[in-house]
Amino acid sequence: MKQTLVMISANLRSLPQRLWISLSMVLSVALVVAVLTGFLAMAKGFETALAGNGSPGIVVILGGGTNQETSSDMPSGVIRSLQATSADLGLKRDETGAVVFSREIVVPVEIQTATDGSLQTLALRGMDPTGVALRPNAEVAVGRSFSQGTREIVVGRDLAARARIFGIGQTVRLGAVDWLVVGHFDADGGAMESEIWGPLEAVQSAFDQMGQVQVLRASLITPQALGTVQAALPALSQTPLTAVTELQLLSAQSARTSTLIRLFGWPLAILMSIGATVGAINTMMTSVSNRAMEIATVRTLGFSRLSAFAGTWVEAVVLSVAGAVLGAAASWLLFNGWQASTVGPNNTTTGFQLEVSLDVLKDGALLGIAIGMVGGALPALAATRVKLATALRSAG
DSSP: OOHHHHHHHHHHHHGGGHHHHHHHHHHHHHEEEEEEEHHOOOHHHHHHHHTTTOOEEEEEEEEEEEEEOGOOOOHHHHHHHHHHHHHHOOOOOOTSSBBBBEEEEEEEEEEEEETOEEEEEEEEEOOOOOOHHHHHTTTTEEEEETTTTSEEEEEEEHHHHHHOOOOOTTEEEEEEEEEEEEEEEOOSSSSGGGGGEEEHHHHHHHTTTTTTEEEOOOOOSSSSGHHHHHHHGGGGGSOOOEEEEEHHHHHHHHHHHHHHHHHHHHHHHHHHHHHHHHHHHHHHHHHHTTTHHHHHHHHTTOOOOOHHHHHHHHHHHHHHHHHHHHHHHHHHHHHTTEEEEOOOOOOOOEEEEOOOOOOHHHHHHHHHHHHHHHHTTTHHHHTTTTOEEEEEEEOO
């Protein structure tokens, strides 16, 4: 053990003599860590933006056996049955005993931002007056909510900041008609802030979808009442109906996109790590070559193969740890909180913030350290086979 510690100490003390080649290994590892962390932070941020707005106490009912709002179609008979039934559905009711729910429709609309003139496809959601109250994680923060019977809209705070065409009092053309912006709503930075909300009948009329309803949103008596709702749906309609909590719906929608992001990020990071591993092998082989005389001498004096192996291998691991720390720190400074957008639910643009969490940093750092552990093994093995006679000939 003492011999091993001596070799490790000697290797680390001699690092300044190989400063530039050692730095190249540190930087290559840091780059791999930063790239992987960036992709994972993107996936994590997207998941947080969607699932973070979901409530386990809100149920979303979709028609046609789909789990996508835009492809759902709610039969009018279901709505009439909900309004008329007195059976226990597991849903909250108002003081008159009627089920409290919101009929909703989502229409993709295209706008041109004022920041860079780019075109974005957004979700215009028509809803009943109860729709805003059935979103416990959102509230109108500036201005007021829309009024029924008007072409008024409220816009997510994040969307208003990104597009800069949704100032309160401004008129915006969506589809073939003009809409008046009367408020901005806040959803704690979640994906809801990428939506536009307006009166159901006005949205239906503007887009020639009179009478069409895609989803119903209601409040569960308790989160455990979802099973009661699901059991009651077959009696309401012959059309297949799906009931999921808002949290389940948004989590499923975020999973698809975040999985695609990870499927792109991991292979790229692994390919880069292969290159970084080759660089680590080259760096450490140079280290062994430069110190061949020293290694051969201590081996002749009785130092074990294990001590020679450990000295070189630990040096590679230390350099990779330094690279992992540098890459993780750079990722946190550059990416954490960075605003981004991608195609989200209903094939519309969804804004979110990259989130460099501890799990993201851990995954990136572990890949960086693995580069040093693998890349240092072959040079460390070579160090155990250095002979004094060969080192003397090379020096001569």
